[in-house]
Amino acid sequence: MFPPKGLDKVSTYLSQGPGNKDPVAVYARHVLAVILTILEIKEGRNRNLCANVDRGWASDSDPVDEMKYVVVTGGVLSGLGKGVTASSIGVLLKSAGLRVTAVKIDPYLNEDAGTMSPFEHGEVFVLDDGGEVDLDLGNYERFLDVCLTRDNNITTGKVYNKVIQKERRGDYLGKTVQVIPHITNEIQDWIERVAHTPSDGNGKEPDACVIELGGTVGDIESAPFVEALRQFQFRVGQENVCFVHVSLIPVMGPVGEQKTKPTQHTVKELRGLGINPHMLVCRSKSPLIDETRNKISAFCHVPPEAVVSAHDVSNIYQVPIMLESQGVTSMLADRFGFEIPAKRKVLDDWKELADHVDTLDDAEEVHIAVAGKYTDLADSYLSVIKALQHASFKVNRKLVIDWIESSALDGDGSWWIRHHGD
Amino acid sequence: MVPGGFGIMGIEGKIKAAEYARENKIPYLGVCLGLQVATIEFCRNVLGMEGANSTEFDEEPAHAAVVFMPEISKTHMGGTMRLGTKPTPFLVDDCKIRRLYGGEGHVDERHRHRYEVNPELIGDIEEAGLVYVGKDETGERCEIMELDGHPYYVGTQYHPEFKSRPDRPSPPFLGLLMAASGMEI
Numbered sequence: 001m002f003p004p005k006g007l008d009k010v011s012t013y014l015s016q017g018p019g020n021k022d023p024v025a026v027y028a029r030h031v032l033a034v035i036l037t038i039l040e041i042k043e044g045r046n047r048n049l050c051a052n053v054d055r056g057w058a059s060d061s062d063p064v065d066e067m068k069y070v071v072v073t074g075g076v077l078s079g080l081g082k083g084v085t086a087s088s089i090g091v092l093l094k095s096a097g098l099r100v101t102a103v104k105i106d107p108y109l110n111e112d113a114g115t116m117s118p119f120e121h122g123e124v125f126v127l128d129d130g131g132e133v134d135l136d137l138g139n140y141e142r143f144l145d146v147c148l149t150r151d152n153n154i155t156t157g158k159v160y161n162k163v164i165q166k167e168r169r170g171d172y173l174g175k176t177v178q179v180i181p182h183i184t185n186e187i188q189d190w191i192e193r194v195a196h197t198p199s200d201g202n203g204k205e206p207d208a209c210v211i212e213l214g215g216t217v218g219d220i221e222s223a224p225f226v227e228a229l230r231q232f233q234f235r236v237g238q239e240n241v242c243f244v245h246v247s248l249i250p251v252m253g254p255v256g257e258q259k260t261k262p263t264q265h266t267v268k269e270l271r272g273l274g275i276n277p278h279m280l281v282c283r284s285k286s287p288l289i290d291e292t293r294n295k296i297s298a299f300c301h302v303p304p305e306a307v308v309s310a311h312d313v314s315n316i317y318q319v320p321i322m323l324e325s326q327g328v329t330s331m332l333a334d335r336f337g338f339e340i341p342a343k344r345k346v347l348d349d350w351k352e353l354a355d356h357v358d359t360l361d362d363a364e365e366v367h368i369a370v371a372g373k374y375t376d377l378a379d380s381y382l383s384v385i386k387a388l389q390h391a392s393f394k395v396n397r398k399l400v401i402d403w404i405e406s407s408a409l410d411g412d413g414s415w416w417i418r419h420h421g422d
Numbered sequence: 423m424v425p426g427g428f429g430i431m432g433i434e435g436k437i438k439a440a441e442y443a444r445e446n447k448i449p450y451l452g453v454c455l456g457l458q459v460a461t462i463e464f465c466r467n468v469l470g471m472e473g474a475n476s477t478e479f480d481e482e483p484a485h486a487a488v489v490f491m492p493e494i495s496k497t498h499m500g501g502t503m504r505l506g507t508k509p510t511p512f513l514v515d516d517c518k519i520r521r522l523y524g525g526e527g528h529v530d531e532r533h534r535h536r537y538e539v540n541p542e543l544i545g546d547i548e549e550a551g552l553v554y555v556g557k558d559e560t561g562e563r564c565e566i567m568e569l570d571g572h573p574y575y576v577g578t579q580y581h582p583e584f585k586s587r588p589d590r591p592s593p594p595f596l597g598l599l600m601a602a603s604g605m606e607i
Contacts, residue, residue: 030515037511037527038559052530052585115500126532126584130506142587317588353588366602370423371439373432384425384453387583390591391599399599406424409435 053147053201063097063338067195068208069241070332071229073275075217075266076248080283083136085246085310086212087143088320092329094144095320095347096340098207101199102140103191104133104153106214107221111157112150122379127152135382136212142386143320146199151190156221159186179224187228188235208336217245218269230274242335245270245277246310249284249292258284258292260299267300279306279331281323287311306331314361317354320347357393366397371406423598424456426534426581430479437463449574449601451594454535457567457577458488461539464552478537489540491563503536510556510565510580517555517568518607519576522593529556531580538579539564574601 013025020026070093072086083104090100110116113124114132125138131150141148163186167177175182195209213229215222233241247263263282270277280302282288288309297304308326313319323329324347333340368388372381385401392399424436436455440463443450452460458476465474465487473484495502511528512520523529539547541562544554556566569575578594586592591599600607 033527034511034513038561052587052590054587054590111500114503124534126505126534126581128507128532130501132501132505132534138584141584145587349589364603366599368423368598368602369439370425371432371436372425373427373429381425383581383583383586384423387586387592387595388423388599390586390588391595393588394591394596395599395603395605397599397603404435404439406432406435406439409432409438 054145061097062207064207064336066240067192067206067236068093068098068336069191069195069232069236070208070210070244071232071241071275072210072212072244072246073217073226073229073270073277074213074215074246075270076262078214078216080246080248081310082212082214082246083139084316084319085244085281085323086136086210087139088323089244089328089332090140090144090208090210091320091346091350092324093208093210093332095324095344095350096329096333096338098338099200099202099204100144100208100210101146101195101197101206102137102144102148102152103194103209103211104136104140104214105187105211105222105225106134106153106155107219107225108155108214109157109160109221110155111161112153112155118380119377122377123382123384125383134214135379136214138383138386140210144200147201148199149194149197151194151197152199154187154190154194156224159183159190159224162186162190180227183224184228184231187225188232191228191232192236217266217273223273226270226273226275233275240336242279242332243275243277244279244281246281246283249282249288251285256286258289260292260295263296264299271301277302278335279308279328281308281310283310285312315354315357317350317357320350321354353393360392360396360398363396363398365400366392366395367400367402369402369404371404371409373406423450424452424459425583426454426456428455428478433459433476433479437466441467444569444572444575447573449598450572450576451574451598452567452577453581453583453594454579457564457579458537458539460567460575460577461547461552461564462487464547464550465543468550468552469546476537485543486540487543488537491536491538494536504533507532508580509559511559512556512566513561514553514555517553518574518597519555519566519568519594521607522597524593531578531582532584533580535579574598574607 013020013028070089072082074080074082090102094100112132113134122135124132125135126132127150128147129149133153137148137153163182191211196205198204213222213225247266249258252259280296280300293304293307296307305327308328313322329340389399424439436459440460462474462476465471465485471485474487475483476488477486477490491504507530509528509530551570553568554564555568557563558565565579567577574597576594582592582594597607
């Protein structure tokens with residue numbers, strides 16, 4: 001029977017507003033509020049993407065007239081912190097008023113990271129659009145405060161898939177489909193398309209795009225990407241591209257001499273592939289000494305000021321500050337032709353954060369026990385660790401994570417008691 | 423804290439961790455699988471459903487507390503989970519987790535899962551005090567759980583960690599740290 005009995009009573013209740021404290025009226029209002037929320041969600045689902053991004057940071061000014069690309073490659077070995085370097089350069093560009101987006105290239109054949117083991121490859125990061133991607137995309141989202149799409153993670157699998165689909169459709173008009181030019185063109189088209197996709201929640205096209213090439217230069221799998229990036233500088237204009245190469249400076253012997261040979265080799269390899277780096281970021285334990293800097297400059301065809309020291313710092317939020325202090329922003333400004341504003345709120349906020357994190361070393365500890373399966377490799381839980389850290393910054397405590405291999409938990413939970421007394 | 427994961431290895435240990443936190447009023451946050459193990463533990467030890475389990479770990483458990491979602495592919499592993507940002511409306515006026523989210527009517531968080539809390543058991547579980555305060559827009563799929571009368575016993579089917587920012591921590595994580603530091607939520 002419709003309307004059901006008593007419905008008129010409910011509508012009377014609702015019309016009386018929040019003044020009526022009758023439990024039935026309170027409940028009726030609550031049900032109505034939930035229904036309205038659900039209707040709102042159903043009508044405007046897509047508007048809820050990028051919901052967590054801070055839209056308030058940027059002015060409407062246009063600092064550059066053409067898209068600027070920073071390409072970050074790596075040499076010697078993986079795990080050098082290319083992702084953090086690339087994100088930090090993004091932060092510096094953003095602090096100069098540019099809208100920044102990011103692309104991560106993973107030369108593996110998997111279509112995406114969704115089927116890859118966290119044991120082997122670290123966490124699978126999930127994006128708003130459901131893309132399952134490399135964990136570096138998480139670094140970009142957190143550092144640049146953007147929300148990216150699955151297309152921001154390019155893999156060999158994705159590129160080949162697309163080219164083969166085109167070939168099957170007959171798009172290549174009978175041509176022989178080859179790595180050069182078909183794969184390399186597809187890579188360049190892809191990068192350009194994604195670079196122009198808004199990512200900071202304001203719906204505006206970015207001004208700059210940081211592209212990180214995964215793996216190390218010289219790998220078989222990354223060769224088509226290196227070639228595509230070499231061609232790319234001519235496609236978009238050399239004045240719009242800055243190549244940054246991240247390398248390692250090991251320290252040898254009792255006197256702790258900084259060794260430059262691995263860097264010399266990797267730059268030679270990169271230049272052999274047709275890419276001249278504009279900036280070298282050198283990972284090392286302690287700051288580069290002038291002698292090392294000059295030697296690298298002489299052997300690697302970069303000016304000494306473009307040899308940047310990326311030594312160990314107290315926390316990763318100090319990395320952009322460290323790069324800033326060595327003139328990285330002004331080098332980028334010179335190359336790309338933009339003005340650095342006198343006031344840079346993004347950078348000030350960043351400094352404050354980095355220093356705040358340092359002070360927590362002496363703060364009271366808070367212990368969080370994490371019961372997991374992949375506790376040997378912290379990268380498997382990278383975003384969880386980050387979220388716990390972010391929360392600890394807010395409550396002003398020093399975070400201590402106690403990893404518990406869940407298969408080792410005793411039957412009665414006595415692990416906890418053994419370690420914490422209660 | 424029990425984060426997300428797949429596979430049976432270590433699952434009983436995670437269930438023990440949830441039990442220990444619930445009984446001893448230690449702050450607990452379960453993400454994805456972490457919500458599911460808390461649900462299994464609750465079914466076993468509070469509702470007395472011996473042998474309650476997820477169909478992920480036991481194909482025919484005595485009580486299926488967590489089940490495979492009907493729309494998910496059983497043959498293709500790549501890109502077939504319930505993925506990405508989906509809205510979760512809050513179904514209660516006031517609870518800790520809603521306060522942490524600033525009182526919003528709904529939250530938009532990212533998902534990655536194949537299994538869910540068995541919709542048929544929700545009524546019994548909620549009656550015993552473990553309330554699913556947020557469900558998806560159909561009102562059937564459990565998204566956020568919170569235990570009555572515990573300082574902080576929260577689980578989310580979604581992964582809140584993906585949207586955390588250095589200056590804006592993810593609310594469920596902030597709640598865990600606040601509770602662990604003895605702060606009022």
